[in-house]
Amino acid sequence: MKKTIHHQLVGNKLPRKWPHWLSACGSFILTKRGWRVEGELINDKKVILAVAPHTSNWDFFIGILVVFALRIKVNFFGKHTIFTPPLGYIVRKLGGIPIERSKAHGVVNNIVRQIQDSEEVVLALAPEGTRKGVFPWKTGFMYIAKEANIPIQLLGLDYAKKTVVLGPIIDQIDDIEEQMQTIYAFYANVCAHYPKNCITS
Numbered sequence: 001m002k003k004t005i006h007h008q009l010v011g012n013k014l015p016r017k018w019p020h021w022l023s024a025c026g027s028f029i030l031t032k033r034g035w036r037v038e039g040e041l042i043n044d045k046k047v048i049l050a051v052a053p054h055t056s057n058w059d060f061f062i063g064i065l066v067v068f069a070l071r072i073k074v075n076f077f078g079k080h081t082i083f084t085p086p087l088g089y090i091v092r093k094l095g096g097i098p099i100e101r102s103k104a105h106g107v108v109n110n111i112v113r114q115i116q117d118s119e120e121v122v123l124a125l126a127p128e129g130t131r132k133g134v135f136p137w138k139t140g141f142m143y144i145a146k147e148a149n150i151p152i153q154l155l156g157l158d159y160a161k162k163t164v165v166l167g168p169i170i171d172q173i174d175d176i177e178e179q180m181q182t183i184y185a186f187y188a189n190v191c192a193h194y195p196k197n198c199i200t201s
Contacts, residue, residue, distance in 0.1 A: 002036040002163060005069040011043025015120040017073035026068030035062070039166030041070070045120040046150040048141055049074070050183070051157065053192035054126035055133075059157055063124065064094060066164055076124045108143050115148040124155075127183065128198075135199040137183075139176055146173035154183060156190035165190060
């Protein structure tokens with residue numbers, strides 16, 4: 001059943017952040033643009049939100065509005081070049097963490113240690129790793145979840161239905177290759193902003 005973003009229930013374990021006025025503003029904008037939410041949001045202190053398909057810069061803005069509306073404290077990674085002033089200050093306040101892709105060695109282990117050392121963390125990641133059409137998708141988020149022993153919830157941005165789809169929860173990573181097929185199957189039914197750039201097979 002679809003609900004307005006404002007009426008999506010958020011469990012008491014998820015870390016919260018944003019003020020109520022910003023939540024109301026985010027919800028108002030999404031609702032006026034016709035966006036709704038479908039499914040149930042995970043209730044856990046530590047979780048990875050796999051957000052896809054990622055084919056447009058609009059995905060970021062829709063995602064931020066959802067975060068505001070639900071008042072969830074979220075972290076995400078971004079190319080280090082966008083963290084320069086003055087934009088960098090804003091991106092950091094939104095939860096951004098800079099990543100220099102040319103020095104990616106050891107990044108997964110560093111993220112795992114940060115998660116393990118934190119009492120609570122919601123980490124939003126784009127499985128494709130790029131807005132361009134690519135296959136197979138990157139599996140770094142799966143390795144992070146496996147090593148940190150935290151669940152993943154699949155979150156789809158369906159532009160055809162204007163729906164934020166709160167999808168399946170993967171509680172434990174056992175077989176990454178096999179579980180990636182489940183992930184592809186879910187996102188194959190979610191319409192990207194640019195559908196031709198969402199490759200799931």
